[in-house]
Amino acid sequence: MVKNLLERIESRLHRVMDPELPFLTVMELGMIRGIALVNNTAVIQLTPTYTGCPATDAIKEDLQNAAEEIHPNVQIELVMTPAWTTDWISDETRSKMAQNGVAPPEGQSADKAFLLGDERIVPCPRCKTNKTKLVSPFGSTACKAHFTCLECLEPFDHFKCI
Amino acid sequence: MTSSKASWLFWLADDALVLSQRLSEWCGHGPVLEEDIALSNIALDLIGQARALLSLAGEREGKGRDENQLAYFRTDREYCNLLLLELPNGDFGDTMARQFFFDQFSLLRYEALAAQTEDKELAAIAAKAVKEVRYHSAHSSKWIVRLGDGTPESKERIQASINRLWDYTGELFMDYGMNESPESESVMPALASLVEPWNKAVGAIIAQATLELPKTSWAQNGGRIGKHTEHLSYMLAEMQVLPRTYPDAKW
Numbered sequence: 001m002v003k004n005l006l007e008r009i010e011s012r013l014h015r016v017m018d019p020e021l022p023f024l025t026v027m028e029l030g031m032i033r034g035i036a037l038v039n040n041t042a043v044i045q046l047t048p049t050y051t052g053c054p055a056t057d058a059i060k061e062d063l064q065n066a067a068e069e070i071h072p073n074v075q076i077e078l079v080m081t082p083a084w085t086t087d088w089i090s091d092e093t094r095s096k097m098a099q100n101g102v103a104p105p106e107g108q109s110a111d112k113a114f115l116l117g118d119e120r121i122v123p124c125p126r127c128k129t130n131k132t133k134l135v136s137p138f139g140s141t142a143c144k145a146h147f148t149c150l151e152c153l154e155p156f157d158h159f160k161c162i
Numbered sequence: 163m164t165s166s167k168a169s170w171l172f173w174l175a176d177d178a179l180v181l182s183q184r185l186s187e188w189c190g191h192g193p194v195l196e197e198d199i200a201l202s203n204i205a206l207d208l209i210g211q212a213r214a215l216l217s218l219a220g221e222r223e224g225k226g227r228d229e230n231q232l233a234y235f236r237t238d239r240e241y242c243n244l245l246l247l248e249l250p251n252g253d254f255g256d257t258m259a260r261q262f263f264f265d266q267f268s269l270l271r272y273e274a275l276a277a278q279t280e281d282k283e284l285a286a287i288a289a290k291a292v293k294e295v296r297y298h299s300a301h302s303s304k305w306i307v308r309l310g311d312g313t314p315e316s317k318e319r320i321q322a323s324i325n326r327l328w329d330y331t332g333e334l335f336m337d338y339g340m341n342e343s344p345e346s347e348s349v350m351p352a353l354a355s356l357v358e359p360w361n362k363a364v365g366a367i368i369a370q371a372t373l374e375l376p377k378t379s380w381a382q383n384g385g386r387i388g389k390h391t392e393h394l395s396y397m398l399a400e401m402q403v404l405p406r407t408y409p410d411a412k413w
Binding site for chain 2: 048050051052053054080081082083084135136137138139140142146160162
């Protein structure tokens, strides 16, 4: 019974999209850390990607509304530890990002390269060349950096590794 | 002043909040679009840190004040941010010099807080902030090098900014006797221990930028105990006017 309820909530949450990456669900981004029933309240643990991400409030509300379709008592709990990391994004989700024009995080090495002052190698999601250039480490949202392709000249977002 | 257990948190929170507000003044005024976006992004990270820290401070203070009440209904005398961070933005060089000095310090402070195990809630906030501040400090360091090792004019102007702000960097490491408070002792890193790594990190970038640090060691201070420059109250007036005029306003 409880198991069944949690499964139904989970399957509903699989349809909650990220407002800034509308082709991905918050589940796919690894932001849901757990779903449990505590004293008849469904407690959903959410880990924000960036502490200042303005989408966090919108995501909370979307999760609340979605889960309330299944169960009347829902509580969203923000969990800060362990800190969210791009390592929690699956390979499948990464290729979905690339298909939608956002270069996925390239594992930790690319991130370290930037922090050590080297140029990152981020392939263009459109033409796949490695000849791309970092325009700015800060992009359209907190989680993205701004790149441009030197071959096909397409500007594109890169999901930062954190 | 607030109770000692919460007041150290206010140091962290107010640093983040005040700098965030200053940086957001650049929104729409950045020298190029990418930099405009970068400064707004950094401001956004800082406001996120401030929200988490103020919420925690409010909880521990136990007076029922939430993040909004603490941000919008405290006066300048109740703010305990560093003087460095409340100064007007000046030109882009002033903004970057301030950011560079603070980022290097903030990174060391958050790394120490993320590593301690006494206060797990604070360690979690710090661990997240470390990841964000690494990006900020890489960004401001690159600007210092670009401006210092750039044209004669950019070099002269960034050097002037560094000279102007230098007297405000001493306060970064002043603890105002906070370490004598038994409750905060275990969590707060001894600020004096951050001087050497900070000097090393800052010195390396300054050398790479072919710039020089002033030799003076006298430090402006008072921010931590609520004695601010006149600039903070003007800044807060703008930041707080809406919630103070309409305390029940909702989006």
